[in-house]
Amino acid sequence: MSALTLVYAGLFYAATALLVAGLAAKIAGYARTPAPLRIPTTPAPRTRAGVAGRMAREVLLFESLFRANKWTWLCGWLFHVALALVLVRHLRYFTEPVWTPVAIAQPFGVYAGFALLAGLAGLWARRFLVERVRYISTYSDHLMLALLAMIGLSGLMMKYGSHTDVVAVKAFMLGLMRFDLQPLPADGPLLVHLLLVAALMAIFPASKLLHAPGVFFSPTRNQADDSRERRHVAPWAAGLEKK
Amino acid sequence: MGAPEFQTPPLKAYPVIPILQADAMAASKPYVAAEKLNEAIGFPGKLVDGWQEKAVAKLGELRDKYRSLRVFLDACVHCGACTDKCHYFLGTGDPKNMPVARQELVRKVYRRYFTFAGKYFPQLVGAAALTEPVLEDWYRYFNQCSECRRCSVYCPYGIDTAEITMAAKEVMDSIGLGQKYTNEIIGKVHRIGNNLGLPGPALRDTLQTLEEEVKEETGLDVRFPLDEAGAEVLVVTPSADFFAEPHVYSLIGYAKVLHAAGIRWTLSSHASEAGNFGLFIGNYDQTRRIALRVRAAALELGVKRIVVGECGHAWRVAYSFWNTLIGPFDFLDARYPVPQHVCELTHDLLERGAIRLDREKNDHRVVTFHDSCNVARGAGMGGIARGQFILPRAIIRSACNRFHDMAPETIHENTFCCGGGGGLLTDELLELRVKGALPRMEALKAVVDEHGVNFMATICAICKAQFAKVLPFYEFDMAMIGGVHQLVGDAIRLGRND
Numbered sequence: 129m130s131a132l133t134l135v136y137a138g139l140f141y142a143a144t145a146l147l148v149a150g151l152a153a154k155i156a157g158y159a160r161t162p163a164p165l166r167i168p169t170t171p172a173p174r175t176r177a178g179v180a181g182r183m184a185r186e187v188l189l190f191e192s193l194f195r196a197n198k199w200t201w202l203c204g205w206l207f208h209v210a211l212a213l214v215l216v217r218h219l220r221y222f223t224e225p226v227w228t229p230v231a232i233a234q235p236f237g238v239y240a241g242f243a244l245l246a247g248l249a250g251l252w253a254r255r256f257l258v259e260r261v262r263y264i265s266t267y268s269d270h271l272m273l274a275l276l277a278m279i280g281l282s283g284l285m286m287k288y289g290s291h292t293d294v295v296a297v298k299a300f301m302l303g304l305m306r307f308d309l310q311p312l313p314a315d316g317p318l319l320v321h322l323l324l325v326a327a328l329m330a331i332f333p334a335s336k337l338l339h340a341p342g343v344f345f346s347p348t349r350n351q352a353d354d355s356r357e358r359r360h361v362a363p364w365a366a367g368l369e370k371k
Numbered sequence: 372m373g374a375p376e377f378q379t380p381p382l383k384a385y386p387v388i389p390i391l392q393a394d395a396m397a398a399s400k401p402y403v404a405a406e407k408l409n410e411a412i413g414f415p416g417k418l419v420d421g422w423q424e425k426a427v428a429k430l431g432e433l434r435d436k437y438r439s440l441r442v443f444l445d446a447c448v449h450c451g452a453c454t455d456k457c458h459y460f461l462g463t464g465d466p467k468n469m470p471v472a473r474q475e476l477v478r479k480v481y482r483r484y485f486t487f488a489g490k491y492f493p494q495l496v497g498a499a500a501l502t503e504p505v506l507e508d509w510y511r512y513f514n515q516c517s518e519c520r521r522c523s524v525y526c527p528y529g530i531d532t533a534e535i536t537m538a539a540k541e542v543m544d545s546i547g548l549g550q551k552y553t554n555e556i557i558g559k560v561h562r563i564g565n566n567l568g569l570p571g572p573a574l575r576d577t578l579q580t581l582e583e584e585v586k587e588e589t590g591l592d593v594r595f596p597l598d599e600a601g602a603e604v605l606v607v608t609p610s611a612d613f614f615a616e617p618h619v620y621s622l623i624g625y626a627k628v629l630h631a632a633g634i635r636w637t638l639s640s641h642a643s644e645a646g647n648f649g650l651f652i653g654n655y656d657q658t659r660r661i662a663l664r665v666r667a668a669a670l671e672l673g674v675k676r677i678v679v680g681e682c683g684h685a686w687r688v689a690y691s692f693w694n695t696l697i698g699p700f701d702f703l704d705a706r707y708p709v710p711q712h713v714c715e716l717t718h719d720l721l722e723r724g725a726i727r728l729d730r731e732k733n734d735h736r737v738v739t740f741h742d743s744c745n746v747a748r749g750a751g752m753g754g755i756a757r758g759q760f761i762l763p764r765a766i767i768r769s770a771c772n773r774f775h776d777m778a779p780e781t782i783h784e785n786t787f788c789c790g791g792g793g794g795l796l797t798d799e800l801l802e803l804r805v806k807g808a809l810p811r812m813e814a815l816k817a818v819v820d821e822h823g824v825n826f827m828a829t830i831c832a833i834c835k836a837q838f839a840k841v842l843p844f845y846e847f848d849m850a851m852i853g854g855v856h857q858l859v860g861d862a863i864r865l866g867r868n869d
Contacts, residue, residue: 154445161438164655165692167531169523170748170784174756186527196452196525204450204527254451259391261451263466264475266497268488269449334487339528342446347439348529353751355691356708359698364436368656 133300133312136322140304143326150333151341158345162362165355172353179352186349200254207247213240214283221294221301238287245280248273272335275324282321292318377802379844380462380809382816388455389464396465399803400511401795404549411558412657415547422546423501427484429542430477434485439534444481446528447471453522453532458787459515462806467512470522470532476508477535506548513539514550515803517793518651519744524784536793537653544652552797556648560661565610565644571597574640577613585623591866593630595622595638600672602637604629606713607645607665607689608680609832617853618835621681624856627863628717631726636678642668645685646832650692651794659696662688666697675704678711681854683743683831684792686712690750712752714830717859718762721769728862733771736826738858739818740764740776741811741838742786743831757783763830763855770858775822781814789829791837804837805844812845819847828855 173179185191190208194201217237219230252273255265286292292315303310312318331337344350361369406416419425434441453470455461460468467473475497482489482498489498499505518533543549559568569577578595585593596602606629612622629636642664649658669677677700679689689710694700700709708715720726740763752758760783768774781787790807818824829835829852838852 158438158442161435161441163438164436165695167439167534167691167749169520169529169531170759171757172751186529190527192525192529193450193452193527196456196527200450200452258451260388260454260466260469261449263391264449264451264454264469264471266449267494268492268496271495331488336446336448338445339448342442343528345438345442346446346529347442348523348531355694356710356751356754358694360695362436365655365659365695368659 129309130311130314132314132319133309136300136312136319137304137309139323139326143329147329147332154333154338155341155345158341162364163347163351164360164362164365166351166353166360167347168351168353169348172351174353176352179350183344183350187343199250203247203250203254205247206243207251210240210244210247213237214244214280221298222305224298224302241280241284241287245277245284248277248280252277268335272337275328279321279324279328282317282324285317286315286321290315290317377805379805382809382813382845384817386461386810386813389461391466392464393466396459396463396468396515396803396806397511399515399800401514401797401800402551403510404551404554408551408554408558409544409547409549412554412561414544414549414554418547422506422548426501426506426542426546427480429545430481430538431485433538433541434481437534437538439531440538443474443528443530443534444478447474447478447530450527452525452527453530456522456525457516457532458519458521458790458810459517459803459807462790462809463803465515467508468515470526470530473512473516474530474532474535476505476512477539480505506543509539509543510548513543514795514800517744517788517790517795517807519788519792520748521744521785521788524748533793534653537651540651541653544654550652550794553648553651553794556646557652557657557661560644560646560648560664564641564664566646566648567610567613567644569610569613569643571640571643574613574638574643578638581619581623581626585626589865591630593623593626593865595626596636597638598640598672599635599637602635602672602674604634604636604676604678604716605642605665605669605672605674606636606638606678606680607642607668607685607710608638608713609646609682609685610644611832611836612680613643615832615836617839617850617857618681618832620857620860621854622856624854624858624860624863625678625680625713627860627865628713628720628726628856631863631865632720637672637674639665639668639672641671645679645682645689647685647688648794650684650688658688658692662693662697665693670702676707676711677703677709678713678716680713681830681832681835681856683745683833685832686830687745687749690752708754712762712830713856714762714766715753717766717856718753721766727864728770728859729864730770730772730862732862733858734773736771736858737773737775737822737824738767738771738826738828739774739815739824740767740782740855741789741815741827741829741834742782742784743829743834744786744788744792746830747786748784763828766855767828767858770855770862773822775818775824777814777818781810787811787814789831789834789837790841792831792833796833796837801840805841808837808841808845812841812847815847816845825851826858827852828858829853830855 523531
């Protein structure tokens with residue numbers, strides 16, 4: 129087994145551990161923290177089913193962002209949908225036999241790679257061109273976009289530039305999952321791609337990517353307008369009533 | 372008062388997002404509360420020793436107590452959706468009045484002390500220690516947020532700047548940096564019973580005068596009862612309704628409605644205030660203790676229903692928080708929701724034909740309706756979706772013949788704050804208040820020009836006081852602002868004249 133394979137295997141185990149443990153800790157923190165008073169923002173559904181619908185529209189269609197800014201919505205939605213398709217397409221490297229929906233998604237996933245980069249380019253352009261967005265952008269905002277763009281570019285390069293032995297890559301990934309290490313091809317674009325993906329996984333729980341779990345815990349979006357009918361006394365607030 | 376030292380922004384035909392003007396409002400800050408004001412409501416009198424560590428610890432404590440704060444501090448991606456949504460930004464161009472930039476004032480401190488990236492790579496992620504200049508920025512710019520929650524409507528993660536502002540205010544109060552206007556009022560409501568500091572005997576006199584005035588106008592004995600045990604309805608209304616104009620006309624409106632419907636009602640001197648400034652400083656305990664006065668008054672007077680008058684944030688507290696804070700209301704009549712808004716009461720009476728309005732009485736008026744932020748975005752009405760938009764408009768349409776809504780992006784949940792909410796209705800913040808009213812003034816101008824609107828109805832005491840003050844800056848008549856129940860009071864049929 130080459131040193132390269134060992135290093136990348138170690139990298140992926142470490143990145144996965146950080147991602148899972150970090151996200152679990154963050155999500156546990158959100159779930160454990162009480163929401164003492166109901167603060168849903170209008171239009172607030174009156175039932176749990178209504179809340180589920182609102183959350184689905186928010187997560188799948190970016191409803192609020194659509195109301196806020198059409199350009200940001202277009203670029204952001206394009207990027208996220210493309211990313212979802214690309215991720216689905218990548219499942220073929222982790223499943224054997226490949227699931228039917230994943231097989232069907234393959235051709236779309238390739239185009240999605242370009243859409244993903246287009247969306248990122250639009251989002252990045254706003255950080256330079258729109259004065260207000262430029263003002264609020266931090267270095268980490270730019271670096272996050274750079275990281276995602278490099279991942280997308282290195283991925284496309286393997287498809288359209290120097291071909292990588294994807295059969296060997298799949299064997300490596302399946303080997304990782306079964307704790308039975310297989311050799312990783314030493315292709316430049318592949319190594320860059322995998323390194324950056326591992327970096328993305330590692331920083332996920334310590335970065336603004338927390339918006340992904342965060343949206344599900346957002347009280348203004350996940351609460352029903354039922355406070356006139358039901359009391360919502362937080363454990364720490366219940367102590368005040370005993371005084 | 373001298374002439375204001377600022378320019379009223381010109382009203383443009385179309386809303387324009389301003390070019391950033393760094394520190395345009397850096398000089399705007401309210402008076403700091405004096406020692407005895409802070410101490411009277413349980414806060415340290417002045418900036419404590421070791422305030423930095425204590426403030427950071429308080430922030431951590433709040434993060435463990437409020438899921439909203441915890442999630443909102445993490446979830447922002449700096450997408451910019453909120454940047455052009457705040458009326459104070461639109462009116463001033465100060466970049467720190469963009470909601471995300473305002474939040475960043477807290478978020479950068481949170482990152483520095485509570486996150487891995489902020490501890491080890493502060494420059495990279497925009498983290499900063501809580502230094503004196505940062506605290507000064509907090510005091511300035513969290514007193515330039517009216518907690519109206521408009522930004523929260525547009526945020527893809529529902530991040531609500533009001534929650535961040537409230538947390539920042541609570542941290543500042545906890546280290547002895549309180550805001551005079553708000554903390555003084557909270558002291559008064561505990562000590563005297565209402566925000567204006569109107570003692571019981573003065574209140575009784577005022578109500579007697581009102582009875583005489585209405586008698587003169589109508590020839591009828593429309594009563595304004597105070598502390599009458601055994602009444603069916605307790606009306607809790609903002610204390611401005613007792614003597615400020617145009618507020619008092621709405622109080623007369625409620626009295627006429629209750630008189631015409633034959634409902635025995637009363638006000639309470641102990642709970643002679645619907646407003647709850649505990650909300651503005653984000654303090655759960657204060658909000659609860661202020662609200663408890665209402666429960667105590669209702670029990671003491673033995674009423675069957677509680678009705679809340681025209682006050683925006685009071686209605687948010689009552690509708691969204693009362694049941695949790697001071698419920699359950701099992702001692703009240705189960706046929707009516709708890710609490711009830713005076714618009715729900717009036718709307719129900721209109722539907723049942725128990726009161727009648729003559730629209731012609733308001734024919735000299737062309738009316739529009741200003742949705743108040745706390746009602747629009749933080750409460751409901753009538754037990755139906757969007758009831759807080761439907762009911763007041765239905766009442767207005769029953770009370771007048773000519774009604775025109777303002778532009779859709781400026782009403783309902785998109786409504787613009789009057790510019791004076793959240794504990795900012797104080798004279799030293801006049802420049803902020805005038806400039807913050809700009810988006811509403813532009814929308815108003817459009818319906819004035821197109822439809823000849825000459826009356827803007829609203830159901831909030833702060834909106835009424837704020838507009839009465841700032842309308843003249845934009846060359847509107849201050850008498851253009853008034854309550855929904857002012858229209859009702861002028862149109863209602865009383866006595867045996869039907």
